[in-house]
Amino acid sequence: MKIGYPCINRTLGCVGARTFRLRNYSLDRLDEAVRNNLECLETMLRFNVEHGVLFFRITSDLVPFASHPDVEPLWVNRYADELRRIGSFIRAYDVRIDMHPGQYTLLNAKETRIVENAIRDLEYHCQILDQMGLDKTAKVQIHVGGVYEDRSASMGRFAEAFGELAAPIRRRLAIENDERSYPLADCLEISEATGCPVVFDVYHHSLLNQDEPLHEALIAAAETWEVTDGLPILDYSSSLPGGRFGRHADTLDPEDFEQFLRRTYPYDFDVMLEIKDKEISALRAVAVAQNDPRFVG
DNA sequence: AATGGTCAAGTCAGC
DNA sequence: GCTGACTTGACCATT
Numbered sequence: 001m002k003i004g005y006p007c008i009n010r011t012l013g014c015v016g017a018r019t020f021r022l023r024n025y026s027l028d029r030l031d032e033a034v035r036n037n038l039e040c041l042e043t044m045l046r047f048n049v050e051h052g053v054l055f056f057r058i059t060s061d062l063v064p065f066a067s068h069p070d071v072e073p074l075w076v077n078r079y080a081d082e083l084r085r086i087g088s089f090i091r092a093y094d095v096r097i098d099m100h101p102g103q104y105t106l107l108n109a110k111e112t113r114i115v116e117n118a119i120r121d122l123e124y125h126c127q128i129l130d131q132m133g134l135d136k137t138a139k140v141q142i143h144v145g146g147v148y149e150d151r152s153a154s155m156g157r158f159a160e161a162f163g164e165l166a167a168p169i170r171r172r173l174a175i176e177n178d179e180r181s182y183p184l185a186d187c188l189e190i191s192e193a194t195g196c197p198v199v200f201d202v203y204h205h206s207l208l209n210q211d212e213p214l215h216e217a218l219i220a221a222a223e224t225w226e227v228t229d230g231l232p233i234l235d236y237s238s239s240l241p242g243g244r245f246g247r248h249a250d251t252l253d254p255e256d257f258e259q260f261l262r263r264t265y266p267y268d269f270d271v272m273l274e275i276k277d278k279e280i281s282a283l284r285a286v287a288v289a290q291n292d293p294r295f296v297g
Numbered sequence: 298a299a300t301g302g303t304c305a306a307g308t309c310a311g312c
Numbered sequence: 313g314c315t316g317a318c319t320t321g322a323c324c325a326t327t
Contacts, residue, residue: 019304065305105306
C-alpha cells in the first residue's frame with residue numbers, strides 16, 4: 001500500500017501547473033510553462049520520495065492545451081529527454097503514478113466531435129506516461145461520462161468507444177465510480193464488458209451506491225485488476241463538514257483514516273488522497289499508516 | 298503589489 | 313432554450 005496525493009504541493013515553492021490564456025499562446029510561452037512544470041514535477045517527486053509518499057497524480061496541465069490541434073503537433077517529441085529523465089527517477093524509486101483527465105473528457109458522448117476530443121486528450125495523457133517509459137501500472141483514470149437520459153445506451157456507447165481505442169491507450173485506462181451518475185455497480189458492469197479496471201472511490205461510493213458493504217465493494221473493484229495493472233487504486237476522501245454535496249474535505253481526519261485502514265484490512269491497494277491540503281494530509285496519512293503491515297514508503 | 302473576473306472543453310438542473 | 317453550478321488553480325487586466 002502506497003499513499004499519494006494529486007498534482008500540487010504547496011510546501012515547496014514551485015508551481016507545477018503553469019499555463020496561459022490560449023489567446024496569448026506562443027511557442028516560447030509553451031516552452032516556458034512546460035519546462036517550469038517538468039522541473040517542479042521533479043522537485044515534488046524528490047520531496048515525496050524523501051517523505052515516504054510513493055504514489056503521485058501528475059497534473060493534466062503538465063503540457064497546457066496539449067490536445068489542442070494547434071499545440072499538439074508541437075509538443076510531442078519536444079520534451080522527450082526531460083520526460084525520459086523523470087521517468088527514470090520514477091522507476092528507480094518505484095513510484096506509482098496516475099493521471100486523471102477532467103470532466104470534459106467524455107468517451108460516451110453522443111456528439112462525435114466530443115468523443116474525438118476526448119480521444120485526443122487521452123492520447124496526450126498516455127503519451128506523457130509512454131515517454132516516461134512507465135509500464136501500464138501507470139493509469140489514466142476517467143469517469144464513465146453522461147447519462148443522456150438512457151443509462152444502458154450510454155454505458156453501451158462507453159464500452160463501444162473503449163473497444164475502438166488504440167491499444168496503447170486502452171491498456172492504461174481505468175474507470176472510476178462517480179457521485180451522481182455511475183455508481184460502482186455500473187462500473188463493474190462496464191469492466192466486465194471491456195476488461196477495464198475500476199478505481200474505487202470510497203467517498204463517491206458513500207454518496208451513490210447500491211448498499212454494498214465496504215469490503216464487498218472493495219473486493220469487487222479489486223477483482224477487475226490484473227497483476228500487470230498493478231495494485232488496485234483507491235481514491236480516498238471525506239466530506240467537507242457543513243459543505244455542499246460532494247465537496248471534498250479541507251484536511252485529513254486522522255481518526256477517520258485510521259478507521260478506514262482497520263476496516264479495509266487485509267486488502268491491499270494504493271491510496272490516492274483527494275483532499276484539499278494535498279501533501280500535508282499525505283504526510284499525516286503516512287504517519288498513521290506507519291504501523292500498518294501493508295504500508296510501503 | 299494586490300485584487301477580482303475569467304479561463305478550451307460538457308452535463309445537468311432549474312428556470 | 314438559456315443560465316449557472318459543478319470545482320478550482322492560475323492567469324491577467326485593472327487598480
